[in-house]
Amino acid sequence: MIYFPRTGLAQQLVAALTGQSLFGDGHNGVFLSAPRRTGKSTFLQSDLRPALEAAGVVVAYTDLWSDTGRDPATLIANAIGNALQPQLGMVARTAKKAGVDKLSLAGWLQVDTSKIGKLDGLTLVDALRALNETAGKPVALIIDEAQHALTSERGEAAMTSLKSARDQLNGPGAVNLMLVMSGSDRDKLMRLVNSNAAPFFGSQVQRMPPLGPDFIAYVASLIEAQLPSLAPVDQGALQRAFEAFGHRPQPFMSALGEVLSPLSGISGRFESALLRAAAEHERNDAVQMESDFLGLKPIEQAVLWRMLEQGSRFRAFDSEALRFYSELLAQPVNAGMTQRALESLRQRSPALVWKSARGEYAVQDSAMHRWFDERRKAGDWPPVPPQVQRGGD
């Protein structure tokens, strides 16, 4: 598996987070969105984390999708606890040498890092302060798939604590707590920043750029080095194929592996075969979404349709929504029926619908919006089931 380092992007973010950029408010938190499987977690862990560490920052990382069975608040607390543990060990050793009473930090030694964020333990604010003081370094907390925090009340409260920690630890000219939050869905990540009640009201969500021409050039150079007879590789074609794979390195590289394999049996340039594979991949995605949609009950289809059409304006139970469902189904639909439909859309695996602790709903996978928009534009909405074949008997 090849890995293309993104040092430039990491450096830009380090500068923004440490407050060195002239403009922007990265020191108040950086919010990055990019679709699933486009390399967010890889970037945060393999590029951003080491770049921050090299700049003298102690880093705590957690991915709220890593264990969806656990409360997001617990995952955040554990990440801070795991970063704090080794620091406490160091303080303990220094304290022994120096005589405990000489060290103002000695108080932190009592801390049970497994109880952070629990009622009998340290609050998140205290824990981050402890980490900052014991390490003697600024702290960066990276929360991957941060929107998931909003699906639980404790998670939402944790986000509010983080904002308060940021405000307490940072002052003019001093950035002691940096927050990086990423998300696979821009609309959901926006809920952290875009209303008065949102924990990080006023911050901006930025799109994390997808892997670009430098990645493609790197892949092309690897191909040319291994299979010199294929040089020069058509980078434009590679780029188009990568786009058709939704800028996802993994399916792109695996299709590339197939067309480059001596066993592939293709004649002609591998680039054309790659483009065909990419087009087929796009079609398969659309076919999957269509069959998911057609497999739903009519009322579930109606609710999902409304959600796709309304996007972030979606209100599941308002009178216009109920009228929409009723007209579509040609029978009255009430809030209770809608509620049941939403629940069953949420309970499917994989879930089609997402719900926040405040009762806001959205489609789980934002790729569905693109699928809907494209079909709409093509005058091909709603999907209709394939004609039922009449069997002759």
Ligand SMILES: Nc1ncnc2c1ncn2[C@@H]1O[C@H](COP(=O)(O)OP(=O)(O)O)[C@@H](O)[C@H]1O
């Ligand atoms: N810079 C990169 N170079 C090569 N492959 C990458 C790179 N970034 C991500 N990938 C691959 O893409 C896939 C998805 O990456 P991941 O970081 O999990 O995406 P996300 O967190 O956005 O869902 C993984 O298989 C990973 O190995």
Ligand SMILES: [Mg+2]
């Ligand atoms: Mg990820």
